[in-house]
Ligand code: KG4
């Protein structure tokens with residue numbers, strides 16, 4: 001691929017994302033074309049602990065961040081000299097992990113005398129919808145469902161959304177991960193459950209999902225219901241019916257998400273629906289919501305192209321005023 005300027009596509013943005021267990025870098029033009037998006041997942045490293053170990057994640061980011069940036073530049077057929085703006089995830093996420101990306105981005109921006117754009121990770125997930133070749137324009141209703149968050153949002157313009165509902169306990173992705181753990185599947189569990197559920201009967205077990213007031217979500221009871229069912233079935237029967245358990249469990253999560261989305265549509269009058277975040281990769285959810293617009297499959301889970309996309313809409317801090325910038329762990 002030729003450099004962005006050579007194509008007349010404008011400013012070239014380098015983005016770095018290290019909020020959890022994916023080390024990612026991407027080059028995206030100001031117009032929203034993804035020239036490269038490199039994601040190095042540490043999932044294998046954390047699998048034996050059944051979840052992300054923050055200290056291990058930070059150390060691994062430190063090892064991976066420069067090779068990943070280098071590969072993103074190579075794949076986009078450019079060099080640091082061609083980068084006009086640097087974007088980075090500032091939060092929410094694991095602070096130690098975020099600081100690796102933030103320090104790297106500051107150093108690259110400062111060395112080149114470039115501006116730096118700190119990006120909110122959740123805004124990034126939404127901004128995955130704004131990338132070429134098929135960008136979505138607000139207004140729309142958006143479900144953001146990841147490992148750490150489950151938010152129902154009214155997105156009225158780019159970079160500005162109103163929160164309609166959130167989870168009162170576990171996030172939807174967390175429910176997938178915890179369910180997978182109960183079923184003895186690997187980490188991260190969402191994709192594993194998705195795969196296994198393809199061979200199972202979604203109606204085999206009736207798992208209840210708590211109904212909470214308003215447009216909020218609650219998933220912690222579901223995991224307990226699965227735990228009790230598995231206990232009652234015993235080891236051999238659980239093993240034999242694992243696909244049915246996965247399919248029924250997934251069905252319960254999907255049903256809860258779709259019900260809330262449809263209620264959100266009714267309340268807001270927003271008739272276009274979008275789904276972003278890792279759980280947007282789920283095939284049953286995609287099937288159950290044919291009217292929904294889903295982020296491209298490889299841009300659902302954490303990546304840096306979505307961070308670059310968000311950085312197109314403002315928030316740039318001019319050189320060198322960003323050196324004191326800090327990361328933040330949770331949403332305000
Ligand atoms: O957005 P993401 O990569 O990271 C966070 O910001 O949290 O989301 C990761 C979450 C994990 O909980 C993972 O199990 C879930 O997304 N996930 C899925 C699928 N692929 C990833 N959940 C259901 N079905 C999938 N196919």
Ligand code: ZN
Pocket residue numbers: 121125146147277278301302
């Ligand atoms: Zn994420």
